[in-house]
Amino acid sequence: xxxxxxxxxxxxxxxxxxxxxxxxxxxxxxxxxxxxxxxxxxxxxxxxxxxxxxxxxxxxxxxxxxxxxxxxxxxxxxxxxxxxxxxxxxxxxxxxxxxxxxxxxxxxxxxxxxxxxxxxxxxxxxxxxxxxxxxxxxxxxxxxxxxxxxxxxxxxxxxxxxxxxxxxxxxxxxxxxxxxxxx
Numbered sequence: 001x002x003x004x005x006x007x008x009x010x011x012x013x014x015x016x017x018x019x020x021x022x023x024x025x026x027x028x029x030x031x032x033x034x035x036x037x038x039x040x041x042x043x044x045x046x047x048x049x050x051x052x053x054x055x056x057x058x059x060x061x062x063x064x065x066x067x068x069x070x071x072x073x074x075x076x077x078x079x080x081x082x083x084x085x086x087x088x089x090x091x092x093x094x095x096x097x098x099x100x101x102x103x104x105x106x107x108x109x110x111x112x113x114x115x116x117x118x119x120x121x122x123x124x125x126x127x128x129x130x131x132x133x134x135x136x137x138x139x140x141x142x143x144x145x146x147x148x149x150x151x152x153x154x155x156x157x158x159x160x161x162x163x164x165x166x167x168x169x170x171x172x173x174x175x176x177x178x179x180x181x182x183x
Contacts, residue, residue: 002038003061005159006152007053010114014106015039015152017116018133019047035116035156041089044080046132048099049091049116052106060106062092064099103140107147113140114152 006015019036022045023029032043040049040063052060068079082093094102107113118133141147163171 002159003051003058006039006156007051007058008056009155010053010152011056013053013112013114013150014103015049015051015053015114015116016103016133016137017049017152018118018131018136019049020045020118021132022046033118034160035153036118038156038160039116040091042085042091046096048096048133050099050102050106052111061090062094062102063089064094064096064102066096099136100140104144107140107144110146112148112150113137114150114155116152116156 017036017039019040019042020031020033030043030045032045036047036049037043039051040047042049042063042065044065046066048064050060050062050064051058063085065079068076073079085091086093103113115133115137118131137149141149
């Protein structure tokens with residue numbers, strides 16, 4: 001639903017989004033970036049999302065996740081089964097090293113690249129130059145100077161503000177649970 005809502009105003013284009021990075025300290029809890037969560041529902045760090053829209057419809061949507069270090073799974077958890085994850089999220093699932101070839105193939109049509117940056121606060125909007133997503137996109141633009149880069153945040157923000165009846169019901173329920181917990 002949300003991916004279709006984004007594809008409609010974009011019409012024809014390639015959407016690229018990066019999720020939040022792994023926290024750099026063991027004490028920091030992981031929290032997914034809202035835009036990435038809205039489009040994917042995926043709650044693991046260091047992931048990316050690629051969608052191709054044609055005539056206002058998503059024709060390709062893929063989640064790219066990092067490979068987990070086998071030694072670290074005892075501490076960070078085992079990776080989700082990709083087939084189960086694909087069913088739950090309604091997305092194809094691949095590893096992150098397949099992102100660049102998939103993006104290059106998607107951009108071969110000449111469609112613009114709609115970027116969803118991987119920053120957590122509005123303060124970083126203008127200063128964002130060192131995040132993983134910015135570095136990746138800069139490399140794409142260096143290698144493919146004809147690519148037209150567009151900012152997908154205004155479109156995505158306009159979609160995230162209005163709440164459906166179901167979203168309103170869930171928000172009310174969350175508030176009720178919070179109130180009960182406080183009481």
